[in-house]
Amino acid sequence: MRCAVYPGSFDPITNGHMDIVYRASPIFDELILAISNNPGKKQLFAIDERISFAKQLTKDIPNVRVESFDKLLVDYVSERGVNVVVRGLRAVTDFEMEFQMALINKKLRPQIETVFLVTNAEYSFLSSSIIKEVASFGGDVSDLVSPKVAEGLKRKFGGGSGA
Numbered sequence: 001m002r003c004a005v006y007p008g009s010f011d012p013i014t015n016g017h018m019d020i021v022y023r024a025s026p027i028f029d030e031l032i033l034a035i036s037n038n039p040g041k042k043q044l045f046a047i048d049e050r051i052s053f054a055k056q057l058t059k060d061i062p063n064v065r066v067e068s069f070d071k072l073l074v075d076y077v078s079e080r081g082v083n084v085v086v087r088g089l090r091a092v093t094d095f096e097m098e099f100q101m102a103l104i105n106k107k108l109r110p111q112i113e114t115v116f117l118v119t120n121a122e123y124s125f126l127s128s129s130i131i132k133e134v135a136s137f138g139g140d141v142s143d144l145v146s147p148k149v150a151e152g153l154k155r156k157f158g159g160g161s162g163a
């Protein structure tokens, strides 16, 4: 079985994340979308909400499973018996951080390979942070996230977004 883990905060999951899921899932027998549950990192959406958004969006992709993890990525990945981590690359700005993470993960567990999928140009500007920023000022993000996520953002910021 060729299995891969696509890890991230997914706070919240965007159409850019889903584009990576749609493109990575046919490459592997199983793709685990792994949502980091790091209590030290301030998140807008609680882990249960982030899981629920991701599950709803991936329910029709049979080889995608949603899980959360609260430990070092390499430990979680190894426990699952997986050797491949999928990440998305948007711009040069992502590269430095992703490069550093891939190398530290390789140092910790040499058998783990990080595979990068380059963003679809359509989503290259899209990040969870920009979504939160726009939504916090009542901007319309309904083309960039799922209806459930847009609803969640409205709930958090009280109106505006997705209207």
Ligand code: ADP
Pocket: 007, 008, 009, 010, 011, 014, 015, 016, 017, 020, 086, 087, 088, 089, 090, 094, 118, 119, 120, 123, 124, 125, 126, 127, 128
């Ligand atoms: P993290 O907090 O670990 O960076 P994110 O949820 O922000 O987690 O992102 C998870 C992964 O998805 C990262 O590799 C990120 O570069 C990638 N990603 C996020 N948005 C996009 C996008 N619009 N296009 C391609 N990849 C993306």
